[in-house]
Amino acid sequence: MKTTDYLSLIIKELEQTATLISDSEADQLVEALLNAKKVFVTGAGRSGLAGKAFVMRMMHMGIDAYVVGETVTANLEQGDLLIVCSGSGETRTLIPIAEKAKELGGTVVTVTINPQSTISTIADRIIQLPGITKDGSAGSYQTIQPMGSLFEQTMLLFFDAVILRFMEIKQLDSNTMYGKHANLE
Template identity: 55%
Template sequence: MKTTQYASEIINELNRTIELLAEDQAEKLVDQILASKKIFVAGAGRSGFMAKSFAMRMMHMGVEAYVVGETITPGLEKDDLLIIGSGSGETKSLVSMAEKAKSLDASVAVVTISPESTIGRLSDVAIKVPAKPKAGTDNEYNTIQPMGSLFEQSLLLFYDAVILRLMDQRKSESGAMFGKHANLE
């Protein structure tokens, strides 16, 4: 296959995956973000990169959003929300974060392949991304892509769709977000 044919197949896979997302759970996440004082995001590896991009867009919207582990991230409190992106829902460091957040009476949301996972069971909101796990048993969601690529790409698209929904709910426009965009570049 040629490079462009691979790209077309990736787009087809993303379309199939996004069409299977549960809209009711996505709306619960949007509502939880709007109801929370501060938003914290976390993920390991490439999922963490997707979380960082989500936090950046929320910041552009004026939402108080932080990336767990950054030096300027404040403490999580009762009225806050921790959003975790984890394909397996079993990454030890992320499980510990979810447990800690719950012990502080904060809300937890997860975007995952496995809502029945440890993090999924700890979460107030669990959004299932129907994708193939990077390791372990196969499932019905076939992909030509290596490891967790389909999940990670779907995660980014889902996060961007949540931003658009938040913008709609808050009656914000893209142009207004530039005021919070980096200007020392």
């Protein structure tokens, strides 16, 4: 099979995942963003990279957003939002972060494949995305892709869709957002 044939199959998988995401859960995330004073995002590996891309877009929209663990990350306080990106919902390094956010009075949202996971039990809201975990322990969605690729790709595109919905509500456009784009490049 040609590389471009694989690309076509991946795109078809992503089209199918979009129909399986709950609009209600998506709206809850948008609402949480609208109500949060500050937003923090954490994740490990490729899930963390998708989360970092989301933080960048939130910053472009004027949201006070941070990646957990970076040197410039603010402190989480009551009224702030933590978004935990974990396909399995069992990532050992992320569980104590979610617990600490709850102790500090933050709202915790998890984006996961597994709504019965440890992180899901801590979270105030769960956004379930289709896929399978990297070790195959959670999720029943069929994919040609290795490990957690489908989940990670779906999450990246889902976050972009959340950004578009937020832009619509706040009446923002790309020109407005470009004013917050890095200019030391």
